Amino acid sequence: MERSVRSSRRSGAGLVVLTIFLVALCLRPALTSVGPLLPTIGADLGVGEGTLGGLGTLPLLxxxxxxxxxxxxxxRIGTDRALLLALTVLTVALLARSYTGVPGLWVGTAVIGAAIAVGNVLVPVIVKRDFGGNVSLATGVYSAFMTVSAAVASAVSVPIALAVDWRFALAVWAALTLVVTLAWLPRALRSRSAPMARPADEHKAPIRLWRRPTAWLVTGVMGLQSTTFYVMVNWLPSIEAARGVSEEAAGVHLFVYIGVGVIGGLVIPLLFRSSGNQVLAGVVASMPMIVGVIGILLAPGLSLLWVVIAGLGSGASLVVALSLISIRGRDQHDATRLSGMAQSLGYLLAAAGPIVAGSLAEATGSWTATLVAVLVAAVLQLGVAIGAGRPERSGVQPSGGL
Structure with missing residues (x-):
């Protein structure tokens, strides 16, 4: 009887730990559901394309x-409770964005971005804490959940809008975040980490972090993979249309690009575990984007093949970036600071990506310059991934290897 009770408790604890993967489901639908609806939103509200483009950039800012x-x-309040607050705010902001007029559309979008930012930063920290010996595998599963929800949201937003309206198509994801918030609530209430005790030299820690070369390399990986991803998500259909791909096929290719990222994200941890080589993993994750972009430039007739290859690399690169954040953090405090630095500067770079890409296309009259810029970013990612994958000079190798 006692053994049965202990087993039940362990199972319950395991289920609580797994709720982090449910959180991953909430971190992208609020963003990827917007793009397909921009023409409808613009027509309904009388807002121009240039202004609407800001809806895609505002969350990244x-x-x-x-x-x-x-x-x-x-x-102040601990990791688990901070994530609970972010989920609650995200739920409210999703509803406010749809049903509070044009000002609410913009304010709600900004608040949604802020709430998701908290989740983006904390998930690698929680993965490091709860899955110490399996960081890359847990990160791969987490990114798979996130990618699937992103792909589904982008695919169903238009059908939902046609069946009801665009406001409901954006707000419907509040139901998902509400369910996950309720699932996370017991974990937050039981949390023993609120607040986290600060080290005695806490005020010096951010300065030390910004002086660590490895921190900048990890930030580079995060920023460059985010830049190539958001450029492709925003402009891939336009790039393909200019090369003779039909509008319907280009839309399918975008779904494929996002969807196959799940496979890349789940496969790359197997390489980590079999080889233990973080540099090799970084190279393998970075190369497909290089190959895919070169293929689109030189052999556009095989566009679906190149989209699949690039998508595999995109998903794998996200897992590499998030895993490096978890692993290069020397403790929970350091991982939180590193995650904040990498994602702050990384997404600032990513926010400029789609704007620069569109400007290059407008200035040159073709998408070739944009593709070359993506290729340059992918090559730079390869270089910084090699540096970020090497152990730090101090000789301190954080636990929870890839």
Missing amino acids: AFAAVSPLVTRLTS
Whole structure:
């Protein structure tokens, strides 16, 4: 009887730990559901395309602004409770964005970005804490949940809008976040980490972090993979249309690009575990984007093949970036600060990506310059991934290897 009770408790604890993967489901639908609906939103509200483009950039700017502040929040209320607050705010903001008019559309979008930023920063920290010996595998599963929800949201937003309206198509994801918030609530209430005790030299820690070369390399991986992803998500259909792909096929290719990222994200941890080589993993994750972009430039007739290859690399690169954040953090405090730095600067770079890509296309009259810019970013990612994968000079190798 006692053994049965212990087994039940362990199972219950395991289920509580797994709720982090449910959180991953909430971190992208609020963003990827918007793009397909922009023409409908613009027609309904009388807003031009240039203005609507800001709806895609605003969350990334919120990521950049809020990410460095997450450490202060967790120091006050703890990691699990900070994530509960973010989920609650996200639920309310999803409803406000749809049903409070044009001002609410913009304010709600900004608040949504801020709430998601907290989740972006804290999930690698929680993965490091709860899955210490399996960081890359847990990160791969987490990113798979996140990618699937992103792909589904982008695919169903238009059908839902046609069946009801665009406001409901955006707000419906509040139901998902509400369910996950309720699932996370017991974990937050039981949390023993609120607030986290600050080290005696806490005020010096951010300065030391910004002086660590490895921190900048990890930030580079995060920023460059985010830049290539958001450029492709925003402009891939337009790039393919200019090369003779039909509008319907280009839309399918975008879904494929996002969807196959799940496979890349789940496979790359197997390489980590079999080889234990973080540099090799970084190279393998970075190369497909290079190959895919070169293929689109030189052999556009095989566009679906190149989209699949690039998508595999995109998903794998996200897992590499998030895993490096978890592993290069020397403790929970350091991982939170590193996550804030990498995602703040990384998403600031990513926010500029789609704008620069569109400007290059407008200035040159073709998408070739944009594709070359993506290729350059992918090559740079390869270089910084090699550096970020090497052990730090101090000889300190954090636990929870890839």
